[in-house]
Amino acid sequence: MISSLNRDRVIAFLMLLPSIVLVAIFVYGFIGWTGWTSLTNSNALQQLSGQPAQFVGLQNYTELFAGMLNNRFRIDIVNTVFFTILFIALCLSLGMGLAMLLDQQVKGESIFRTIFLFPMALSFVVTGVVWKWLFNPSSGLNVLPTFIGLQPFRFEWFISEQRWLEFNWQDLPQILAIILLGVVVLAALIAWSRKRSQLAALLAAGAILLIALISFEVPRQLNALSRPETHGFNLALFAVVVAAGWQMSGYTMAMYLAGLRGIPEELREAARVDGATELGVYRHVVLPMLAPITLSAMIILGHISLKIFDLVYTLGGGDNLWIDMPGINMFFTTFRAQEFARGAAIAMIMLIMVAVVIVPYLATQLRSEVER
């Protein structure tokens, strides 16, 4: 009896083993391999010469962030930041709005739900092909307002060359320090209002230190780029945001709806009995309970936007730097230009960005599961 149970334990482990080995090789082994490649000078020329790739340290990474010849990666990073912020904002607001509308015991709810969620079943390539046609500046979405008697939009969508919030890449450390200062001051105020004076004092001290650093222009010394280089928010990104938001906001809607359905009706009823208006019920009962869902949605959407590839490929074809992203750059650097090491470095930076978002999330999700 005991021995047969032990034998079953061994069988169970053996059945899982192939998957463990496959994931170990194809995920972790290959990541390690990519990481190594990113530290070498591997490219088509080196491979043709028959010489083994040489270790060059972090040279590929410094080239990406501060290389004179090629600023494409810096464009990608700036695009990714602006795209991520707008994409998450659109999906969260639209998704929550749709969920709340559908939560009002409407007739035909399942039909509406099907309509809002169906783009999730499509490929980003399909979305890209269709929206490329819709973004046609002379007759696509731009003429929609004329159907209700308004002036047409004048926006070039994904080929727009307009740019807002321009800044010099050399000022970036200084700008980031100022943003950090803002965050620290805000955190200090919150800590103060919650009567956690020790934490508040610590944060205030940090803020003073940051102000000193910024006013003596210490962060500026961190800049490694020898020439001014203008970057900014490319309005063409709005096209990607609209198409990606159309596809993904149904997903946030589904998450919020699942959350709303999980809130017991008695809880809302209790608030109504206490004299809360319908809006008050949402503000004080529903929204706080949706906060964890918002966080999950932000993380899932954020990691999707950091990896975005197919949609931009279809819209821009790899040549449109106004909407270029690291994933596209990696693909063309590696498989067209055959600069394997540099492509690997871009891939590793993408992986690090995604890991920063995902690893804490996975850790907390699984911990809360153990506690349950």
Next chain:
Amino acid sequence: MTTQATTRPASSAQTATRHDRDMGRVIRRALIYLALIVLAILFLLPVYMVLVTSFKSIDQVSLSRMWEFPTEFTLESFRRALERLLPNVRNSFMLVIPATLISAFLGSMNGYVLSKWKFRGANVIFPLMLFGMFIPYQSILIPLVQFLRSVGLYGGLGGLILVHVVYGIPITTLIFRNYYTEVPTEMIEAGKIDGAGFFQLYWHVLLPISLPGFVVVIIWQFTQIWNEFLFGVTITGPESQPITVALQNLAGSQIVEWNVQMAGAFLAALPTLVVYIVLGRYFIRGLLAGSIKG
């Protein structure tokens, strides 16, 4: 309600406010439906555009009449799109069916082990596996291509099937693990006392109640693999390209007319769309499983 109002004549002011409140409620409901209908129309605009464009003949497609209905319906653009895309549709089915079935089986086995045969270290291995479904695949792409080349699987459907099975392990394992966790452990324990072994328990106890789990996983993998592009474009040759890659090539070449492109997009979207409309409930379950909590 009304009787109350009539028996108490003094409350005419009250009836007025109640009347106002009812009016407010009606207006509120009307606004909710208005918002929903406007949003639904906006969400369906691309569908409208695909349909009106793909039923037009070449000489009817013009920028100035982009939003208009076709003056006469023709299937010409579907015929031409099919001509170019049919081999790729076939490739996609030959890719999706085996890859989906293998990864569903693997996921079910893994989920069974990780939920009912927990061993020491399982709590470390499971999260490490899960991380694999979030990584940007660019970070494994260079070694993957070199590996597939060295084992002779580069450029064909076999390699692509292998890749989708391997990178499907995390999500399929997750869905089945969560599904089997809900199965009471007593059922397994009772089977063990009756002397049933590992495979008998799986076959006689779990498999008969696994259908919903399999439906969720199969739909999920079918949709994901059908829609996937990055692996398709990097590790297949011209003969084995799946539909997404062929559609992108069709749309990327400037000479193909818009009506053919829209018909192609429609064809590429059709299989997953049908699955979604018929089995939407299970699709949403897979979707929400992606955000971990089971």
